[in-house]
Amino acid sequence: MRLFLLLPFVGLGLIDYSALTAAQPRCDPLTQYEKDGECCKKCGPGTRLSSGGSCLDPLCTECPDGDYQDAYTSSNSCQRQPYCDPNLDFNRVVNKSKKNRVACICKVGFHCSSKACLTCVAHTSCKPGHGAQSTGNHTHNTVCQKCTEGTFSKGDSWKGVCEKWTICADGYFVEQSGTDVSDNICAESLSHTITIAVVCFVGLLVITIAFFCLRKCKQGDKKGEVKKILMGCFESSSGDKGEPVKETKVLITNPTDQAEEESLMSELLSKEEAGVRTPEENEDELSLASPDLVLSEKGNFVTQENGKSTILSRQESQTQTFTN
CATH class of the missing domain: 4.10.810 (Virus Scaffolding Protein; Chain A)
Structure with missing residues (x-):
């Protein structure tokens, strides 16, 4: 009795197992496809299925120019490559692959307007006093930031960064300090x-x-x-502005006796007091003596030149030369 009750469940299990076995595919989904109960081969990337082949040995031909096939296929056609229009600021594509889809790249200075990248738009330009925190590329726009203290930016640029102020070299000083839009101005030290x-x-x-x-x-x-x-x-x-040394030669002849000496002295004194110049004959007589010859109170001859005086002893009886 118990065995009879279990038979329906055993029958259901057999039915489910056969159904699962029939549902499992027998062909490789990547490189094969099923046709009329057989596993047929697919054509490889860059090719398409052409007529004339068999299921196990298909006839595959290369995709035409402008088309591509990036996976195994059982189709007899390839996919069309996208057109990168230069008028929409895309780069012109020269070499097109037949195995991969060519992505249109925006020109330098532009980025995709959307994830689908149907058009390109120009990067944001950073104004003076601002620099690029991150430079724009094909997919992202430029991000600008204000220049910090000690840096500056002069013009508009989507890729320019804030530059540091110039440090003045030795012998120069900062004549005008820099700002966020100008550099330091250096001037030569006085x-x-x-x-x-x-x-x-x-x-x-x-x-x-x-x-x-x-x-x-x-x-x-x-x-x-x-x-x-x-x-x-x-x-x-050496900066010495004094007068150069002059060589003065004085020729002196002593009187022959005491009387003649006293007579000459008295004559000179009398003429000096009277303000009368010595006659030419006396000048000839004293031509061998130095200019401005004067007797001192002690009876010595004194020569004067340029404010200097030299006392000559009466004992000297020969001609002498002095240098001042």
Whole structure:
């Protein structure tokens, strides 16, 4: 009795199993297709099915130009490649694949207007004082941001970034500070200019003095005065403005006796008080003496030249030469 009750369930199980077995495909869905209970071969990518072949050995032909087939197919036609219109700011496609769909690419500076990319639109241009945070490409637009402190941007650009202010070099200072739309303006330091001018002036002065001394030395070689010229050049370069040393030769003849000396002294004093110049004959007589010869109170001869005086002893009986 119990066995009789289980028979209907066993029968249902057999029916379900046979149904599942019949529903399972026997062909490879990627490379085969079923026809009249047989698994026929498909044509590979880039080709299409042509008439004249058999199920197990089909005749496949290449897709025509402008078409493509990106998978195995049992169809006798290929898919049409999209047309990338340059008038819609797409790049012109030269080499078209027959195995893959060619994607239309927007020109540089443009991006797709939508996910389907039916048209292209220009990237956003960043205004002065703003730079590109992210540069636009084929699928995305440019994102702009305001320049931060220490950076600037002058013009409109969809790919330009904010640049850093210029750092002035040594010897220069910031004459005008930069802004978000302008760079630092550097100017040359005044002290730097003065230093260059002083160095140039000193160099020119040294060259001039050296040229002058060399020329004088060449002239002095003929006269045996090289030493004097070199001394003069040294004094000129050191800034000594004093008068050069003069060589004064004084020829003095002592009186023969005390009476003649006193007579000459009294005569000179009397003429000096009277404001009368010494006669020419007396000048001839004292021509060997230095100019402005005067006797001191002690009886010594005194010579005066350019505000300087030299006392000569009466004991000197020979001609002497003095250099002041």
